[in-house]
Amino acid sequence: MPAPASSRRRIGVLLVNLGTPDSPQTSDVRRYLNEFLTDGRVIDIPAAVRYPLFQGIVVPLRAPKSAKIYQQLWTERGSPLLYHGLDLQTKVQEQLGPEYVVAFGMRYQNPGVEKALQELRDAAVERIIVLPLFPQYAAASTGSVQEKVMEIVSKWWVVPSISFISTFTDDPGFIGTIVALGKEEMARHQYDHIVFSYHGIPERHILKGSHNGYCKLGSCCDTYNENNRYCYRAQCFETSRLVAAGLGLTPEQYTVSFQSRLGRDPWLKPYTDIALKDFPAKGIKNVLAFSPAFVADCLETTIEVGAEFKELFEEHGGEHWQLVPSLNSHPQWVQAVTEMLKRN
Structure with missing residues (x-):
């Protein structure tokens, strides 16, 4: 007979997303931005410059503006990035069953990575699989999560085996879910062109991580x-x-572009907001947009791509701009995450 669930050695799973303010109030947004923008993997300049520049100038100026945007995004359940993450946690736990313990945390603010790891520690899991919910690896996102996890567990007296799923760029389940959602939108309307808009990063980040100067x-x-x-x-x-x-x-039917740049240094190109202005003049009046760097709806998808880019496109002669929803806790995505974890 199989051993009872309570006596089995269980596997811990840590799902991590970027983060969100506790509320759309300026004070909470300021706290979130302070933690996010002083991370040395996000803003890779010396700490002696980074802290006074961002804590003293950038964040105080940016927080009130960002708070107004978060107020547009907020729902009765709070931040979409948070509740979609919690929904995913619940559904993946159901799929994996009692041999696994699934925790969810945010790299910045609450619920924090440390709290989520403590849940797994309290459950006495045999080992931990960490899945940062960023499909494409970047030092400023996945790398930052990995660094934070290692920093926390390095202080534990007993450290279990820990593995990271560093990228799922080409995972069949991930790709398949995006395709399924895209086909649903394409069945409702005819589009002239497709845009895949990814969160941008500075070009220097690419060059710093280049393998033997390949990039x-x-x-x-x-x-x-x-x-x-x-x-x-x-x-x-x-x-x-x-x-x-x-x-x-x-x-010829699609464009890959990058959004959300910050500062004066060159970021990955082409920039989405620049590229879309030229579409109408080329006869592209109906565009379907994807945000494949995000697995959950958030400010960068719902507001930036879904609303701001739509307005900009229409101002330049476009007729229809539609954002494909993020994966959130779609059943096909839940299954994809479950299979990724089992393979690891």
Whole structure:
């Protein structure tokens, strides 16, 4: 007979997303931005410059503006990034069953990674699988989560085996869910063009992480291989190629672009807000937009891509701009996450 569930050695799962303010009030947004923008992996400048610049100037100026945007995003359940994460946690736990313990945490603010790890520690799990919910690896997102987890567990007297799922750029379940959601939208309306808009990062981040100088910010991303497996730009293009293939698109029918840049240094190009202004003049009046760097709806998807880019597109002569919803806790995505974890 199988051993009772209570006596089995269980596997801990830690799902982690970026973070969200506790409320859309300016004080909470300021706290969130302070933690986020002083992370040395996000803003990779010396701490002696980073802290006074962002805590003393950037965050105080940005917080009130960001708070107004968060107020547009907030729902009765609170922040979408948070409740979609909690929904995913619940559904993945149901799929995995009692041999697993699934916890959810945010890299910045609440519920924190430390609290989530403590839940797994209290459950006396045999080992822990960490899944940062960022499809494409970047040092500023997945890398930051990994660093935080290692910092926390390094203080434990007993450290269990820990493994990380560092990227799921080309995971069939991830790609398949995006394709399914895209097909639903394409069945409702005819589109002239598809846009895959990813969160941008500074070009220097790509070059700093380049394997033996392979990355040139050009045709090196035309294929996805062992030399650029952890290049964020290459991963974005690979995800786009796979989704496009699933939707039956030719290279001419879609654009890969990047959003949410900050500061004056060059970020990954083309910039989405610049590219979409030229579409109407080229006869592209109906656009379907995807945000494949995000697995849950948030400010960057719902507000930036879904509302601000729509308004900008229409101002320049566009007729219809539609954002494909994020994966959130879609049943197909829950199954994909479950299978990823079991494989690990």
